[in-house]
Amino acid sequence: MTDLKTLFTLSYGLYIVSSVNQEGKINGLIANSVAQITAEPVRIAVTLNKESLTHEYIQQTGLICVQPITEKASLIFIGNFGFRTGRTFDKFAKINHKLSKNGLAIVTENTSAYLILRVNNSIDLQTHTMFICSLEEAEMLDAVCPPMTYDFYHKELKGKTPKGAVTYQKN
Amino acid sequence: MTDLKTLFTLSYGLYIVSSVNQEGKINGLIANSVAQITAEPVRIAVTLNKESLTHEYIQQTGLICVQPITEKASLIFIGNFGFRTGRTFDKFAKINHKLSKNGLAIVTENTSAYLILRVNNSIDLQTHTMFICSLEEAEMLDAVCPPMTYDFYHKELKGKTPKGAVTYQKN
Numbered sequence: 382m383t384d385l386k387t388l389f390t391l392s393y394g395l396y397i398v399s400s401v402n403q404e405g406k407i408n409g410l411i412a413n414s415v416a417q418i419t420a421e422p423v424r425i426a427v428t429l430n431k432e433s434l435t436h437e438y439i440q441q442t443g444l445i446c447v448q449p450i451t452e453k454a455s456l457i458f459i460g461n462f463g464f465r466t467g468r469t470f471d472k473f474a475k476i477n478h479k480l481s482k483n484g485l486a487i488v489t490e491n492t493s494a495y496l497i498l499r500v501n502n503s504i505d506l507q508t509h510t511m512f513i514c515s516l517e518e519a520e521m522l523d524a525v526c527p528p529m530t531y532d533f534y535h536k537e538l539k540g541k542t543p544k545g546a547v548t549y550q551k552n
Numbered sequence: 553m554t555d556l557k558t559l560f561t562l563s564y565g566l567y568i569v570s571s572v573n574q575e576g577k578i579n580g581l582i583a584n585s586v587a588q589i590t591a592e593p594v595r596i597a598v599t600l601n602k603e604s605l606t607h608e609y610i611q612q613t614g615l616i617c618v619q620p621i622t623e624k625a626s627l628i629f630i631g632n633f634g635f636r637t638g639r640t641f642d643k644f645a646k647i648n649h650k651l652s653k654n655g656l657a658i659v660t661e662n663t664s665a666y667l668i669l670r671v672n673n674s675i676d677l678q679t680h681t682m683f684i685c686s687l688e689e690a691e692m693l694d695a696v697c698p699p700m701t702y703d704f705y706h707k708e709l710k711g712k713t714p715k716g717a718v719t720y721q722k723n
Contacts (some may be wrong), residue, residue, distance in 0.1 A: 385564075388594065420717070509590050519556070
């Protein structure tokens with residue numbers, strides 16, 4: 382017996398994952414697939430769907446900005462980064478942000494922190510790529526409001542899981 | 553600036569990860585480093601310290617049982633699986649469990665579900681190995697009590713992070 386509902390008992394956070402391309406264009410998306418995987422040195426894995434524009438940008442520059450979303454973020458704020466492609470829409474146009482020295486967008490509202498990562502290795506997972514990264518720079522932005530869990534997003538905000546997510550299920 | 557406190561804003565669950573060796577001996581440990589990484593097919597990554605006995609057993613048989621711990625689990629229950637090696641101690645002696653058909657221990661108290669995994673690929677991360685696994689069998693055990701997050705373990709139970717964990721920090 383393989384009950385796929387068991388997969389919903391695994392816990393995750395909710396993150397803005399963004400990158401910058403060779404021309405300096407920025408784009409980001411919402412993902413739950415961010416995790417520290419070693420302590421010394423600090424290594425962080427970020428797993429993204431190959432079809433996303435952010436994936437394309439990461440492949441160009443090897444740069445990623447990860448930001449945990451806080452519990453005070455609205456579904457509208459989250460929706461701005463998810464469920465649409467950055468190919469036809471500037472996701473950062475109406476979002477408060479600044480640029481890091483290497484041109485990554487750092488969202489300064491509804492985020493706990495920013496972590497600037499550099500890709501060291503890419504693992505091909507067919508539909509997705511896991512980027513294994515070192516931590517280049519990191520700073521707290523809101524230490525008071527708790528980071529949003531994926532469970533909170535589903536249960537409190539009634540958020541959905543888009544096709545393309547690592548945890549997507551048809552029903 | 554690299555503020556390592558930002559790493560605590562990443563969210564995880566808390567899991568019993570166990571395996572069985574070639575002689576049928578079982579052992580398990582506590583880990584937060586379990587995550588689904590692709591949807592079709594379902595692939596789950598489990599990252600463990602190379603020095604753990606469970607890591608040794610997994611390398612022998614390629615079999616893993618992952619079980620999310622529920623919020624009703626006590627620090628004593630969790631401590632039974634963590635902070636000690638199974639080399640000198642039978643971690644399952646006083647824990648309610650049954651055996652799967654391939655000899656894995658399925659803990660039947662304080663767990664949300666069990667997921668039986670088979671290792672397809674191993675990624676060497678120096679101190680740790682990431683096992684990339686397919687899902688062979690899975691069943692819900694407790695759909696009522698929420699799965700424990702790593703944050704809950706730290707804040708509510710005042711649980712600690714052992715040396716060897718992917719998220720360990722010295723201070």
